[in-house]
Amino acid sequence: MRHLPKRAVILVSGLGVLWFLAALSTSVIPAAPRATGISNLRVTNVRAVSFTVSWMTEVPAAGQVNWGPTGALGNVAVDVRDPGYTGRTHYVVVTGPLPETTYFFDVVSDSVVDDNGGQHYSVTTAAVDGRPRTPDLAYGQAFGDDGEPAIGTALFLALRDADGAGNPGQSAWMSSLIDEYGYWHLSLSDSRLADLSGLFDYTPTGGDTLCLVAEDPDGNRVHRVFDIAHRYPTDDLQLIPGPLPCDADLICDGIVDGSDLAAVTDAWRQPVDKLAVLSPDLNGDGVVNVVDVQRATASFGQTCQ
Ligand SMILES: [Ca+2]
Ligand SMILES: [Ca+2]
Ligand SMILES: [Ca+2]
Numbered sequence: 001m002r003h004l005p006k007r008a009v010i011l012v013s014g015l016g017v018l019w020f021l022a023a024l025s026t027s028v029i030p031a032a033p034r035a036t037g038i039s040n041l042r043v044t045n046v047r048a049v050s051f052t053v054s055w056m057t058e059v060p061a062a063g064q065v066n067w068g069p070t071g072a073l074g075n076v077a078v079d080v081r082d083p084g085y086t087g088r089t090h091y092v093v094v095t096g097p098l099p100e101t102t103y104f105f106d107v108v109s110d111s112v113v114d115d116n117g118g119q120h121y122s123v124t125t126a127a128v129d130g131r132p133r134t135p136d137l138a139y140g141q142a143f144g145d146d147g148e149p150a151i152g153t154a155l156f157l158a159l160r161d162a163d164g165a166g167n168p169g170q171s172a173w174m175s176s177l178i179d180e181y182g183y184w185h186l187s188l189s190d191s192r193l194a195d196l197s198g199l200f201d202y203t204p205t206g207g208d209t210l211c212l213v214a215e216d217p218d219g220n221r222v223h224r225v226f227d228i229a230h231r232y233p234t235d236d237l238q239l240i241p242g243p244l245p246c247d248a249d250l251i252c253d254g255i256v257d258g259s260d261l262a263a264v265t266d267a268w269r270q271p272v273d274k275l276a277v278l279s280p281d282l283n284g285d286g287v288v289n290v291v292d293v294q295r296a297t298a299s300f301g302q303t304c305q
Contacts, residue, residue: 038114040215041107043121043275044156044175046196048099048128052175053077054091054154056217057109063090066113067105071120080177081152088217089152091177097125121275126172126196136204139185140212140234142178145220149182150239156213156277159191159200159228160252163207167193170211170252171200173277178214188231204228211252213277214239223247225254225305243282246304248296250278256299264288264296 037058045052053065062085068074077094079085090109097103104120106113115121138157142150155178159171172192176184191200202208206229214237215221221242226234248256250263267280267288280288282295 037112038107038109040154041114041121041275042154042156042173042175042277043123044154044173044277045093045190046123046126046172046192047190048126049097050093050095051097051103051123051125052091052093053105053107054089054175054177055107055109056215057088057090058217060086060088061090061109061112062086063092064108065092065094065105066108067094067103069101069103071104073104073106073120087152089154089177091152091154091175099125099128101125124196126192127198129192129198131199133189133199134204135187136189137185138188138210138228138231138234139183140231140237141182142184142214142222142237142239143182144216144239145218145241147238149180150178150214150216150220150237151180151182153178153214153216153239155184155186155237157186158211158252158277159188159202160209160211160225161202162209162227162253163203165203166201166208170194171202172196188228202228209252209254210234211278212237213252215242221247223249223252223304225249225252243295245299245302247278247282248299248302249304250280252278252304254303254305256296256302256304261293261296261300264293268293 038055041055063079065077066073077092102124104122106115144150155176157174161168172194174186176186178184193200208228210226213223219242220239221244222237222239223244223246248260251259264280272281282292
């Protein structure tokens with residue numbers, strides 16, 4: 001028997017995978033429960049001399065971050081709301097680091113220490129970029145599924161190039177803690193390149209986009225993309241029970257398309273970045289596999305604007 005060329009075998013098996021995904025795409029497989037008590041750990045607003053750590057817990061707790069330039073840590077930072085604040089959301093701004101320096105940190109919820117399996121979490125601070133920029137505020141309001149202000153939820157924002165001018169791609173993630181009236185606000189003029197080497201240049205008058213993502217401790221979510229011209233204020237955001245079809249908009253341009261599907265397949269069986277605001281691990285089970293590709297496929301064509 002004549003053997004098929006290797007490429008043909010790969011093509012045929014690739015088509016088989018696509019058929020399999022299409023067959024799966026009508027079912028929804030629920031997320032596996034989290035093994036630990038903390039979730040949604042994020043490091044945002046990384047600047048030259050500060051960074052923000054946010055996370056959520058299954059039950060109310062007091063949160064703090066132990067941090068330092070070595071594994072000995074040695075410094076403590078507490079929640080921005082109050083040193084004694086207890087809740088299910090935790091939002092700690094670490095101040096005092098030096099520019100372009102790697103720091104290690106652990107996340108503490110009451111007496112439970114998450115030290116990333118003994119190796120600590122780490123973050124490298126941004127380079128100093130002293131270029132003067134006109135202050136540029138983005139703000140809006142976010143509400144829960146019950147219509148009440150989404151108090152205490154962290155709102156994540158990234159700028160994305162959509163007009164081909166300034167820096168390409170997406171900025172580093174910023175975050176804002178939603179206040180008692182549902183307001184969030186962020187200084188876009190402080191936005192940084194994803195690699196933190198300098199400020200992110202964008203077009204403030206319109207054309208570039210804002211990617212906004214938030215999740216509350218009950219799993220209600222929002223994921224929207226706006227033109228930057230509509231930033232003061234943006235449309236009201238409403239957090240609704242997740243997961244959302246737009247969760248698959250990993251290349252956060254407002255539509256789930258081939259580039260998002262490629263971002264999921266590229267991450268196939270690679271180590272999952274637990275700190276990513278938008279993760280290819282769409283069902284949060286700690287691995288990127290056929291279930292995540294199936295979810296992205298099922299969301300194909302979904303718009304998030
Ligand atoms: Ca641009
Ligand atoms: Ca996209
Ligand atoms: Ca997964």
